[in-house]
Amino acid sequence: MVDIATRVYNHKWKIDPIVRSLIDTDFYKLLMCQSVFRNKPDTQVTFSLINRSTHIPLAKLIDEGELREQLDHIRSLSLSRGESTWLRGNTFYGKRQMFRPDFMEWFEGMRLPPYHLERKGDQYELTFEGKWHEVMLWEIPALAVLMELRSRAALDPMGKFELQVLYARAMTRVWEKIEALREVDNLSIADFGTRRRHSYLWQDWCVQAMHEGLGNAFTGTSNCRIAMMRELEAIGTNAHELPMVYAALADDDAELARAPYDVLSDWHDEHEGNLRIILPDTYGTKGFLDHAPDWLAGWTGIRVDSGDPATAAQTAIDWWRARGEDPTTKRVIFSDGLDVDKIKELHAQFAGKAKVSFGWGTLLTNDFRGLVPKDALAPFSLVCKAVSANGRPTVKLSDNPNKAMGPADEIARYKRVFGVGEQTAQQVIV
Template identity: 50%
Template sequence: MIINLARRAHDHNWELDPITRSLLDTDFYKLLMLQFIWKHFNRTRATFTLMNRSQDVRLGEVVDVDELREQLESTRKLRMHKSEMIWLAGNTFYGKRGIFEPAFLHWLEHDFRLSDFELGVKDGQISLQFEGLWVETTMWEIYALSAIDELKTRASLKKLTELELDILYARAKTRLWEKMAKLYGVPGLTVSDFGTRRRHSFLWQDYVVTAMRDVLGKTFVGSSNTYLAYTHDLEAIGTNAHELPMAMAALADSDEELRESQYKMLEMWQQTYQGELLIMLPDTFGTTQFLEGAPDWVANWTGQRIDSKNPYVAGDEYIAWLERRGRDPRTKRLIASDALDVDSIVALHAYFGGRLQNGAKAGDFRSAVDFSDPKRWLPEHRIRFSSGWGTYLTNDFRDCNPQGNDGFNPISLVCKLSEVDGRPAVKLSDNYQKAMGPQKEIERYRKVFGTAGVANAPVSV
């Protein structure tokens, strides 16, 4: 059913409309990681802290903190529905049935609870923290981010007349259609929705996912949003994230244990999931050092997700590493996921999924490629490439506001692990600008892991 988004925004009582409608309204990897944490770290305590990297947006003055508190309290009351549990237990994920253990599903249905939270405003920014058992805090990440982003949206929507709302959504829908038109018919292209955490709203993400499914067909391979995968009969996409190696590193007792923790986490993961879900995310402490020090068995993993590194550089680095390890890159999966938009998706697909007749370099593909000319385009994939399309799929309202201001522009908001059993958690990243943690600990980690391959790049989302 197509919802009249402008009419809904104009007439509906937003204060009574819950943003998080289901505990499944989260990234699929959060559920997979929750099972991992429940199995191995069920008595470990963890703290998650909100951070607005777009400091020019004084979020505490945009979002009504009392409304946010009501939304978070509403989310705390949610429980899994019987139909959702049946779907998790009986559905096939990545070709495997029974990926969630019966004991875990029983705990999830009967005993899972979200922790309490501390909420306020400090220096114009929202101050939000979740502290408790790791199994009680980890799921807050996506619920908190999507709630704040939607409340920011609602605050801007309230300033528009019904006509202006109509124009806003007409422009956004036209932009979505133009983006889908660029992707339609591109040979071998695969794209998935990764846009939950920074979406314009739940209803808009639902609209976008429906449109992508209906227009792009098999090119659109699924959504990282578990609830939308459930309701639209799509593949749920996702494996694991930075949170796990950050926690393992924080629990290390020596520099040697710290260095090896990133591989210990992978070993525990593949044992937990019996050799399934083997997509690694190597940039937590720097991709280059990760690959150089990785045990040989890591090269047997199915693929790699690129997050904070230039995707051309990161992809070439991974391909070269696989070849040095005697593995065929054409059998592996490479997933780009950081700040992608339609032209970068097409260009990256062209670079990794084919070649020009006279050869190619990375720079040749940084604008969209004409796939319709068979004399120029020869499919000859170097690696199985796919894109996880996030913010600029589910929250691209840039220049759509008829009032002309940037109130609907997405911001770079994160909610990250900050402490584990009282120890500070650190993320270095492949981008100096994305490093997180106490400065003293960041410096210690950089001495252990080095800074090879790390660059300075602007952070947009």
């Protein structure tokens, strides 16, 4: 029986929106947004799309009109009543009223600021300018839109059954990964795959499959909308943009050296327990930990997001031990370039030495490698970053020189201030 109303509604549909809600975003974005709203409400920033995979000609693959339609649609979104109720009433990391009333009131009235889009050769220049706590909310939806429009371009020529078999193959692949992960004792893994997902519906499928297949070993998803709809935990803490903007705002080298700790000091005041997770690699993990104040050693854990993950985890374990902490009570969250083999390897290596968790991103929610001709659905490295704050350029070094960004002279200054020496280059897959 055809549902006539649905069919007619579908007919009238101008676009099939890729981002259908303001909370179709990563949970940590909202936590950071609240922190920025409180601590740095007047900071002006520019965020910019950066396609690290320059061989993917996004402007040839994606129609500019379609891209504008999707971005305009996102600007029309506002927090729905149910979403607001969920943010206000839900427990996050066991805590109620994680989001304060003044923040929620502001968020309920918020619309995303304008975007600037220009084609430059085969790439798009896409930037967002304005107040930090508003502009920052563009990052995840902008990435999701570009990822999904590129997916749609690759799927466009395919037949009905060819498409069904494509998804059958992708589902089988995800399920085989889940079956392999089932064998890992005491696994703790979450979905971190919003930003580079194949599509919203596909991420939603992957999350539900993880939930059915892994049970309690699946701890939740970073995607607030999916967490709400599927009654799962929303997962995440903080990201590089906090130290990057704090650092850009520093007036001299001394303030710069202190900036990453200022970020965590503000965070310390706002959060406790599982939300006190150190992200140490923005300007080099080693130097960050060496110069960290003692109170930071009391935090719950660390997130490893660049460089060789085993080296970084061992560095953290040694650091805790040196500061008189018991590493087996600490959490190490791996979140960079993970797939099943890497997860199993890191788990085998560090289970028992620390509490190990995984934030699994692109290769959970966008592993269509080898499934279409010319590998046109292979994941690629697209980011959307704060490139300046109050007119000053931002800098990221990370533990992988291939992930560094910022003007060359500023990179050199940051390396000097943070005492970063030789780094080992790692291939950036996604």
